[in-house]
Amino acid sequence: MFGQFDFGVITRNLPYLIKVGMAFTIELTILVIVLGIVFGTLLAMMRLSSIKVLSAFATAYINLMRSVPLVLVIFWFYFLVPYIGAWIIRSPTPVRVGAFLSSVITYSMFEAAYYAEIMRAGIQSIPRGQVWAGYALGLNYWQTMARIVLPQAFRNMVPILLTQTIVMFQDTSLVYVLSITDFLGAASKIAERDGRYVEMYIFAAVVYFVICVVISFLVRRLQRRIAIIR
Amino acid sequence: MNYHWNWKIFWDLTPEGSGTYLHTLLVGLLWTLATALAAWVIALVLGVIVGVIRTTPRKWAGRFCNGYVELFRNIPLLVQMFLWFFVIPELLPKHLGDAIKQMPPPWASYVPAVLCLGFFTSARVAEQVRAGIQALPRGQRMAGTALGLTLPQTYRHVILPMTFRIILPPLTSEFLNIIKNSSVALTIGVVELTAAARAMQEFSFQVFEAFTGATILYILTNILVIYGMRWVERRVAIPGFIGPAVQAGGH
Amino acid sequence: MHTRKLPLLIAALMFVAAPAIAQELTGTLKKVKDSGTITIGYRDASIPFSYLDQNQKPIGYAMDICYKVVDAVKAKLKMPDIKIALNPVTSSTRIPLMANGTIDLECGSTTNNAERKKQVDFGMTYFVIKYRWVSKASDHMDTVDSLKGQTVVSTAGTTDIKALNELNTSKNMGMTVLSANDHPAAFLMVETGRAKAFLMDDILLSGLVANSKNPAEFHISKDSLGLEPYSLMMRRDDPEFKKVVDDAMTKLYKSGEIETIYKKWFESPIPPKGINLNIPISDALQKVFANPTDSPDPKVYE
Numbered sequence: 159m160f161g162q163f164d165f166g167v168i169t170r171n172l173p174y175l176i177k178v179g180m181a182f183t184i185e186l187t188i189l190v191i192v193l194g195i196v197f198g199t200l201l202a203m204m205r206l207s208s209i210k211v212l213s214a215f216a217t218a219y220i221n222l223m224r225s226v227p228l229v230l231v232i233f234w235f236y237f238l239v240p241y242i243g244a245w246i247i248r249s250p251t252p253v254r255v256g257a258f259l260s261s262v263i264t265y266s267m268f269e270a271a272y273y274a275e276i277m278r279a280g281i282q283s284i285p286r287g288q289v290w291a292g293y294a295l296g297l298n299y300w301q302t303m304a305r306i307v308l309p310q311a312f313r314n315m316v317p318i319l320l321t322q323t324i325v326m327f328q329d330t331s332l333v334y335v336l337s338i339t340d341f342l343g344a345a346s347k348i349a350e351r352d353g354r355y356v357e358m359y360i361f362a363a364v365v366y367f368v369i370c371v372v373i374s375f376l377v378r379r380l381q382r383r384i385a386i387i388r
Numbered sequence: 389m390n391y392h393w394n395w396k397i398f399w400d401l402t403p404e405g406s407g408t409y410l411h412t413l414l415v416g417l418l419w420t421l422a423t424a425l426a427a428w429v430i431a432l433v434l435g436v437i438v439g440v441i442r443t444t445p446r447k448w449a450g451r452f453c454n455g456y457v458e459l460f461r462n463i464p465l466l467v468q469m470f471l472w473f474f475v476i477p478e479l480l481p482k483h484l485g486d487a488i489k490q491m492p493p494p495w496a497s498y499v500p501a502v503l504c505l506g507f508f509t510s511a512r513v514a515e516q517v518r519a520g521i522q523a524l525p526r527g528q529r530m531a532g533t534a535l536g537l538t539l540p541q542t543y544r545h546v547i548l549p550m551t552f553r554i555i556l557p558p559l560t561s562e563f564l565n566i567i568k569n570s571s572v573a574l575t576i577g578v579v580e581l582t583a584a585a586r587a588m589q590e591f592s593f594q595v596f597e598a599f600t601g602a603t604i605l606y607i608l609t610n611i612l613v614i615y616g617m618r619w620v621e622r623r624v625a626i627p628g629f630i631g632p633a634v635q636a637g638g639h
Numbered sequence: 640m641h642t643r644k645l646p647l648l649i650a651a652l653m654f655v656a657a658p659a660i661a662q663e664l665t666g667t668l669k670k671v672k673d674s675g676t677i678t679i680g681y682r683d684a685s686i687p688f689s690y691l692d693q694n695q696k697p698i699g700y701a702m703d704i705c706y707k708v709v710d711a712v713k714a715k716l717k718m719p720d721i722k723i724a725l726n727p728v729t730s731s732t733r734i735p736l737m738a739n740g741t742i743d744l745e746c747g748s749t750t751n752n753a754e755r756k757k758q759v760d761f762g763m764t765y766f767v768i769k770y771r772w773v774s775k776a777s778d779h780m781d782t783v784d785s786l787k788g789q790t791v792v793s794t795a796g797t798t799d800i801k802a803l804n805e806l807n808t809s810k811n812m813g814m815t816v817l818s819a820n821d822h823p824a825a826f827l828m829v830e831t832g833r834a835k836a837f838l839m840d841d842i843l844l845s846g847l848v849a850n851s852k853n854p855a856e857f858h859i860s861k862d863s864l865g866l867e868p869y870s871l872m873m874r875r876d877d878p879e880f881k882k883v884v885d886d887a888m889t890k891l892y893k894s895g896e897i898e899t900i901y902k903k904w905f906e907s908p909i910p911p912k913g914i915n916l917n918i919p920i921s922d923a924l925q926k927v928f929a930n931p932t933d934s935p936d937p938k939v940y941e
Contacts, residue, residue, distance in 0.1 A: 222603075238739070254670070257741075403804055
């Protein structure tokens with residue numbers, strides 16, 4: 159069945175696929191995990207805040223991001239971020255934001271909305287009494303959050319956060335629409351150049367599959383180890 | 389901001405001469421819904437079958453279905469889209485592959501897009517169905533057996549009616565996901581809402597108006613679906629039961 | 640914008656504009672000077688203008704011209720070590736990315752036309768193309784009539800797809816028009832039989848056919864749907880930068896250096912497969928090299 163195919167195209171281009179493509183995908187994923195969780199936690203805290211303006215803003219932002227497709231958000235940000243940059247630094251002309259930085263910003267801002275909802279569920283899973291206990295001990299809001307609520311919330315939420323991260327890792331492939339060379343972009347460029355679509359796309363699917371299955375397996379093991387026993 | 393806004397652009401005629409830009413976006417929205425709805429039917433049917441089998445006592449069938457879910461969950465949607473569109477027709481016997489490729493447009497891209505979204509989402513629906521069934525008290529299954537029902541009858545009359553009510557909220561978010569995910573079909577040539585906005589941007593050069601238009605249409609669709617599903621939830625609710633809200637991630 | 644604020648704005652503009660007269664850089668040149676970087680937008684597969692070679696580096700005729708322009712920018716700013724950043728673009732992203740400052744100069748296969756001139760600006764014309772279509776040789780699709788009722792593909796965001804749509808409506812051709820993400824994707828549609836023909840700039844079609852698995856399988860039409868000039872794209876309302884680009888290109892044409900560059904890409908074997916496109920300089924282009932112009936009007940080139 160595979161007689162007419164040339165899987166040698168994969169080995170010949172492996173250095174490019176890994177060093178350029180996979181490197182982009184992994185760097186992007188790691189930065190977005192960090193920034194997404196930071197922004198996501200802030201958004202969740204804003205949403206749960208008793209200050210109306212903050213919670214209204216966070217709610218609107220989260221709902222907006224969760225109602226539009228990632229592909230559309232990618233286009234939005236790639237074209238819009240330079241203008242926002244110009245507005246922030248009061249520059250008369252749009253600021254140059256490269257493809258990589260733009261992708262980092264796009265995915266962080268998008269994932270933050272998803273992480274925020276997971277975080278909110280996590281924070282809300284902590285009994286109110288614990289917060290009061292914190293205050294009773296003389297801790298202020300930030301101390302209570304940092305020492306009592308968030309550590310437990312994170313533990314409860316780690317499995318879902320990691321599952322979401324696997325989804326996000328897969329979604330980084332969508333930078334393809336901007337012709338950026340992530341792992342899939344690299345594979346598709348070679349596919350187009352050499353007319354080897356079947357070989358390259360099957361290879362890409364196998365690589366993503368193996369990575370995601372291995373990570374999911376590790377997540378399940380971790381889940382068993384860190385579960386809080388009540 | 390250093391950008392020339394022109395909100396009237398929506399009422400300008402497109403270069404195709406077939407209507408206004410607003411019309412283009414609305415046609416795009418129809419394709420989004422047509423893709424999402426058709427894929428949703430596949431996702432529900434396959435998802436329920438696979439999800440149910442995973443909870444039956446048949447070990448080998450359960451293992452096969454677990455593999456099915458893992459396969460569709462662990463490959464990016466875009467890659468799956470390419471597999472359906474570029475790869476599968478080449479792996480089939482030549483006449484069959486050619487027949488698929490030569491379907492009159494837009495079906496040649498619409499059909500692979502629907503199949504792709506359908507199978508992708510079926511794995512996620514299967515997860516929800518399994519979780520929903522497992523969330524039911526074991527006593528329900530035992531009660532079914534005690535009444536002398538066969539396994540299929542127990543599922544049909546006892547377990548599934550409860551499960552569907554429990555998993556309505558997560559299914560709603562899966563349905564919202566399938567609407568959003570249908571935008572990935574633009575990569576294989578389905579001119580759905582995002583693609584329509586991109587085309588509008590290319591011809592009118594009004595980038596942000598085009599994307600704002602699409603964003604608003606997505607939000608309206610979302611709101612309609614959410615309210616529609618709440619109504620359904622109220623209609624089918626069984627007094628005395630509150631379905632647990634299963635957290636659904638994903639996009 | 641509220642009109643009553645206009646006088647205020649004009650006053651403000653005059654205030655801002657005043658120092659500019661005193662030889663201060665503006666626009667792209669200022670941006671390049673401040674950042675020490677010029678960003679070039681390139682294409683993945685606009686053979687032989689701007690495409691990726693075996694090592695996935697962008698190369699091509701337009702890239703070579705662009706590097707000459709960058710040399711002129713370096714000389715103008717007296718900054719010999721300006722960094723060149725490369726950013727991939729597609730037909731649909733190139734104009735917004737130019738407008739939003741992500742790229743400073745686009746070196747691809749971009750048609751210069753009056754409509755686009757309202758959004759962006761162009762340097763001197765460096766190639767003149769005709770819209771033609773590629774189909775399977777066995778289909779013998781040479782005339783415009785042969786396209787009637789067929790499925791025809793073109794690339795999203797190009798002037799070609801626009802021309803195709805216009806032809807479809809004005810002559811009631813009953814074609815089904817498909818749009819593809821990029822040229823190779825559109826070509827693949829013809830190769831795999833998803834579309835009967837791919838309407839594109841003839842030179843790009845030659846490049847795609849020459850690099851395909853089986854070039855003899857394809858045929859480029861005799862009929863064409865009009866002619867268009869290609870040029871480097873830059874931001875609008877940036878006369879200083881445009882002058883540097885125009886001067887550099889004029890110098891390249893007048894010195895005859897352009898002919899060497901032309902030979903390298905159109906009449907010699909080119910990467911990645913060492914194919915020679917064998918396309919001599921057309922009369923229209925010869926005229927442009929003798930009298931450089933940045934006109935978007937197709938009539939100028941006939």
